[in-house]
Structures are given as structure tokens and as C-alpha cells.
Amino acid sequence: MTKGATTPEFAETDSVASDGLAPLDTYVGYALRRAQIAIFDEFIRAFEPLGLRPGQFSTLLVIGNHPGLNQSEVAASLGIQRANFVALIDRLRKRKLVERRRLDRRSYALHLTGDGAALLARARDLQDELEASIDARLGIGGKDRLMVLLRRLY
Amino acid sequence: MTKGATTPEFAETDSVASDGLAPLDTYVGYALRRAQIAIFDEFIRAFEPLGLRPGQFSTLLVIGNHPGLNQSEVAASLGIQRANFVALIDRLRKRKLVERRRLDRRSYALHLTGDGAALLARARDLQDELEASIDARLGIGGKDRLMVLLRRLY
DNA sequence: TATTGTTATACTCTATAACTATA
DNA sequence: TATAGTTATAGAGTATAACAATA
Numbered sequence: 626m627t628k629g630a631t632t633p634e635f636a637e638t639d640s641v642a643s644d645g646l647a648p649l650d651t652y653v654g655y656a657l658r659r660a661q662i663a664i665f666d667e668f669i670r671a672f673e674p675l676g677l678r679p680g681q682f683s684t685l686l687v688i689g690n691h692p693g694l695n696q697s698e699v700a701a702s703l704g705i706q707r708a709n710f711v712a713l714i715d716r717l718r719k720r721k722l723v724e725r726r727r728l729d730r731r732s733y734a735l736h737l738t739g740d741g742a743a744l745l746a747r748a749r750d751l752q753d754e755l756e757a758s759i760d761a762r763l764g765i766g767g768k769d770r771l772m773v774l775l776r777r778l779y
Numbered sequence: 780m781t782k783g784a785t786t787p788e789f790a791e792t793d794s795v796a797s798d799g800l801a802p803l804d805t806y807v808g809y810a811l812r813r814a815q816i817a818i819f820d821e822f823i824r825a826f827e828p829l830g831l832r833p834g835q836f837s838t839l840l841v842i843g844n845h846p847g848l849n850q851s852e853v854a855a856s857l858g859i860q861r862a863n864f865v866a867l868i869d870r871l872r873k874r875k876l877v878e879r880r881r882l883d884r885r886s887y888a889l890h891l892t893g894d895g896a897a898l899l900a901r902a903r904d905l906q907d908e909l910e911a912s913i914d915a916r917l918g919i920g921g922k923d924r925l926m927v928l929l930r931r932l933y
Numbered sequence: 934t935a936t937t938g939t940t941a942t943a944c945t946c947t948a949t950a951a952c953t954a955t956a
Numbered sequence: 957t958a959t960a961g962t963t964a965t966a967g968a969g970t971a972t973a974a975c976a977a978t979a
């Protein structure tokens with residue numbers, strides 16, 4: 626990490642004077658935060674060419690895997706308030722990546738468009754590359770051990 | 780995780796329908812994010828009685844361990860823009876937890892006040908409890924293995 | 934009555950630019 | 957010229973309340 630985040634949310638990274646933070650460096654929460662920011666920063670940079678932010682990518686993933694869910698369901702599955710999900714989904718609709726089909730007169734089923742499915746395919750490939758890169762850094766069996774440990778924390 | 784974040788920044792947690800997110804659940808970045816949010820959420824709840832947010836706690840820690848640094852140095856060591864650090868330090872000064880001493884006519888050395896040192900002591904104890912709780916969840920040797928893996932990512 | 938989508942609003946954290954008063 | 961502290965401003969993510977239309 627040198628200069629840092631492409632976007633606001635993922636800053637506080639660079640930080641750190643290798644030492645100087647002696648106590649902080651022993652806290653799991655701090656290490657977790659730095660690692661999360663570092664990985665998200667990589668993600669954001671890598672996905673910039675696709676014009677996808679983490680929330681948009683995960684939204685496409687959920688819709689792709691569960692076509693037909695309504696907005697509230699997709700939002701809930703991602704832990705996003707349905708109120709905040711409106712703008713997100715509007716953006717994807719304007720880009721013709723997602724379309725809505727009326728379920729009844731008050732809700733819509735979400736589906737990927739052809740463009741959306743195509744972009745998601747590219748995004749998956751890109752994400753697979755990132756995962757491979759992370760995997761390499763974690764060493765043999767590292768990712769599996771890490772995932773097991775992380776899942777104990779949520 | 781049931782209802783979730785005490786504050787805005789650490790929401791997107793609850794989320795997750797145990798399944799439904801099939802693909803996301805295989806990504807390190809996603810697991811990292813969920814774990815980070817879960818742990819920060821615990822931190823925020825636990826530190827509410829002390830009136831300390833993560834950034835404030837880490838600031839007190841750095842000043843406590845390196846008294847005499849100026850604002851820019853402390854800010855940089857925490858990866859906080861010095862512009863954004865102004866409000867943070869002002870808050871701590873108003874609460875008489877931190878004081879400034881002129882170094883020269885354009886910079887200040889930061890020091891903890893008696894109250895600041897006392898609060899930091901309580902905060903450290905609280906943080907130690909949280910770490911112990913995390914340690915228990917991670918199992919024998921879990922924390923060490925986790926820290927090693929996380930450090931490979933930043 | 935409860936739910937869906939929506940709007941409005943506010944708060945936190947972060948980023949950048951630009952200013953002043955120094956050094 | 958460069959640095960320390962500061963102000964102003966903008967953007968992203970999130971939270972809550974409230975409303976209309978519908979179930």
C-alpha cells in the first residue's frame with residue numbers, strides 16, 4: 626500500500642509507521658481493518674474499468690444467482706437498507722444491466738439483462754483473478770485457514 | 780449478529796441469508812469485510828460507555844505511547860488526513876483528554892492529560908477484554924494464525 | 934394491518950484544494 | 957520553498973422516519 630484508496634470509504638489504510646503503533650498492532654480488529662481496506666482497495670482499482678463498485682458487484686451476483694427476487698429481498702440479503710438500495714438499483718437500471726418486471730402492483734422482480742449477465746461474467750473472471758492473487762499471498766492452505774478463522778468472528 | 784451497528788459506518792453487517800450469497804461467501808474480501816464489521820461493531824458497543832470511537836481510541840493510544848508528537852505526525856501514523864484530524868483532536872481537547880503544547884510557533888506537541896491517561900487505562904482494559912473474547916472464539920493458536928495471515932494481506 | 938418502493942434527511946468517514954502563519 | 961494547522965467542500969455509505977400504493 627502506497628498512496629491508497631481510490632475512494633473515500635477505504636482510506637485510513639496507508640497509515641501506519643511500521644512501528645509506532647505498537648499496541649494497535651496486537652489487536653485483531655486493527656489487523657482486520659487494515660487487511661479489509663487493503664483488499665477492498667485492490668478490488669476497487671481492479672473493477673474501475675468495469676465501472677463497478679463492491680456494492681454493485683455483489684448486487685449483480687445476487688441477482689444473477691437468484692433472479693426474480695424483489696428489491697427488498699436482494700437488499701436484505703446484502704444487508705443494505707431498502708431505502709438506500711433504490712439509488713443503487715436505479716444506477717444499474719440506467720446502465721441497462723438490471724431490469725425490473727412487475728410481480729404485483731407494488732413490487733418488482735429483479736433480473737439481469739443480457740448486458741448485465743455479460744458484465745457479470747467478466748466481473749467474475751476478474752474477481753477470480755483477485756482471489757488467485759490473494760491465495761498466492763496466503764500460501765498453501767492459507768485461504769482455507771483464514772476463512773475458517775474469519776467465520777468464527779461473525 | 781442480529782440487529783446491528785450502533786453507527787452508520789458499520790452497518791452492512793446483519794445482511795446475509797446464511798446461504799443465498801453462495802458466491803460471495805467464497806471471497807476473502809467478503810469474509811474479511813463481515814468479520815471486520817462484526818468486530819468493530821462489538822468495539823463500538825463496548826466503548827460507548829467511555830464515549831470513545833475507534834479513531835479516538837487509537838489516537839489516545841498513539842499519543843500515550845509517543846507523547847510529544849505533533850498533530851501531523853499522529854494523524855499520519857494513523858492514516859488520517861491531517862485536515863480531518865483537526866476535528867478529532869479538537870473533540871478530545873474539549874473533553875480535556877488531550878492537551879497541546881507549543882513546539883514552535885506553528886506546531887503543537889500532543890500529550891494526554893491526567894484524565895486522558897486515566898481514560899486510556901480503562902480503555903486498554905476494556906480492549907483487553909474484547910481481545911480475550913475474540914481469542915476464545917478463535918480457539919487455541921487461532922489468533923496467532925489469523926494475525927500471520929492478515930499481515931500477508933497488507 | 935403489514936409490506937414495497939420511495940423520498941427526505943442526517944451523520945460519519947474520507948478526500949482534495951486552498952489559505953495562514955510560520956520555518 | 958516547504959511545512960503545520962486549519963477551513964471549506966464534496967462524495968460515498970449508512971440510518972431513520974414517513975408517505976403512498978398495494979397486499
